[in-house]
Amino acid sequence: MNTRQSNRFAGAIGVAAAAVIVIALTGILHARFAMGDKPAERIPLTVAATGYHLQDSYLRQVSYLGLVAAGRKARLGFEISGTVAELPWREGSPVAKGQLIARLDDASLRASYSATSADLDQARSELELAKLKARRQRELRESGAVSREAFDETRLRAQALASRVEAVTARLHSIEIQIEKATLRAPYAGVIADRFVHQGAVVNPGMPVVQFIETAGREANIGVAVAKARSLQVGREYTLKLRGESFSSPLLTVRPDVDPVTRVTTAVFAIPPDIDAVDGEPITLIMEESVEARGGWLPIAALLESSRGLWNVLRLEESPQGTRTVREAVEVLEIQGDMAYVRGSLADNSLVVANGVHRTTPGTLVAVAGAR
Template sequence: MTGKPLQTRWTGSAMALAIAVSITGVVTVALHARVSAEQSTALRAPMPVVQTEFVEQPDFQREQKFLGLVQAASRSQVGFEVPGAIAEVLVREGQAVEAGTALAKLDTQSLEARRRAAASTVDQARAELELASARTVRQAPLVESGAISAQLFDDTRLAEKAVESALSAAQARLDSLEIDLEKSVLRAPYAARIGRQLLDRGAVTQPGAPVFTLTSLENREAHIGVAVEQAQYLTVGESYPLRWRKRSLRAPLIAVRSDVNPVSMTTVAIFSLPEDVDAFDGEPVSVSVPRTEPETGGWLPLSALIEGERGIWTVLALRGREGNTLALREVVEVLHVSGNRAYVRGSIRDGDRLIADGVHRIAPGTAVAPLTSSQQSQNAVSQKES
């Protein structure tokens, strides 16, 4: 009788333990289910996204850049107009000179000797002319009185004319030699910078042989090759944006040449550079020319584009109402890129809302929560501060 009650007690304890274990298991499963549900709910929460509106327009402006070179308004090779040996070079390469500055001199010993001889001839002719004039003056009354014949007086008078002509010829030769002496000094025809020195001291030069190359200091110009189809839209007198040494400036268009380069199929547009542009002759310079493209589309930030296979571009459009908005893929064609934005067209329409940033972390069909304008501004400020 003592064993049965003991067995009964053990059986009751086992049942109580089993019930407790069952309750514990149920509670654990319920807790895990609740946590899983909460995690699932958290995963399904819409992702906040920055949105932008697609605004369609009939055309867009694009900037075309053309390259060219800075050129001096005047370029020349200067040399002596008379032959001779160069006796002295007065300037150096790279030196800036004013108009009329002496650049070089010739050896003038021979010219000086010839000038002295010509001067002597002039003096002799003047003396002979004076004598002939005095003879004519003395014989004039004698002809009237019949003391000498008219024939003799005509010889005297015409001899005076011949001496006068000889004096004029001698004076012309003297003047020519003095001009040659003046031209034996090579002078700058305008304010310029010395380029190359082609002949040195001691060289014998011929008339017209270049001694220096010069480039003018003032009125720098930009000569830029422009496509023929674009040149017709340029307006003489209007200012255009130029780029020189990483500096942006505006310069008026002064002319467009009428000839076309048969290789590059470009013509030359000439711009007058501002006076404060101290550019070297031959420096590179570029111009940006606006051009209107009649293509329907709209501008989007580059961060809104997703590059797919085979060069296909897509965007994520926001479809649905507030509280139930999905990100759906739309195909677009990129027509032009300028800075951090692109001009596109495709299956999107005017007024469509698109995801502007972070598109690579959002799968198509994902529920999203578009941020309002104020929220986007606050987000931008916080990102800037961080």
């Protein structure tokens, strides 16, 4: 027997052996079924369920961005010209109300004050002398010892000196005011935000010396849509968020105009004194609004992405064989945290697979662990 015949013979023997094994196994299985044995039933997948309840609207959180603004801020300067003699503060320095901010060299003013004060003393002395003369000549005039002309001259000179005293007094008061204006003091408690001149600089009236920002009375200027602004109530507390921290703040006013660029109006809120807010810092108004849309809330874990922007959920349905899953299409309208507000073909009070939807397919029999 050659090699090719040997290979054919061996192959025939292998096929025959396989056929015998298959026949034997089939016989064993038939024998077991005849004795009442059945294949083991598949255990249904256990799933958690959640209820879907229809409602006509839902609340969502909206935010409006604004800026922190100091209650008062101004560029402070002198009302008179002069040389800056003292400017002790740097940017960021806190200054109490009435405290010195800057001072001009007032040496010439004080010299003028001394000279004018001396003129006033002289005028008062001359006035006193003129009054004494007028009093004496009035007595002599009654006895006829002094002519009427001499008496009138003395009397009118006393009146002229009285006017001179008033004029010199006013001039002296004016110099006092100028000396006072040579000192720049804080109009309220605040912080030096910027300095525009330094010691030794010559300034003119109205020229800015420092940028001064009030530390108290901070406000939040927040742009709000006109339609939403109509619902705001002055005096009511609203929630503001600054650097991730939320706090309540009363509404002071709503401006009656609209910004031509942003097309929003400005709502002004008072920031509590214990809140550390910096002028120009962003701040947010947090509000809730009702959205008219019929739907219901479901966990995000219950959603399975579908096509064309839709999502699928697995609704639980009772059947003669048990609880099975049915695919339903929904549209997501809002997401808040781990919940989604959806609408679609789901009926009210439906039970839906709450999570693990990727582990099962529509039509699968499942066991429900519990509904929530």
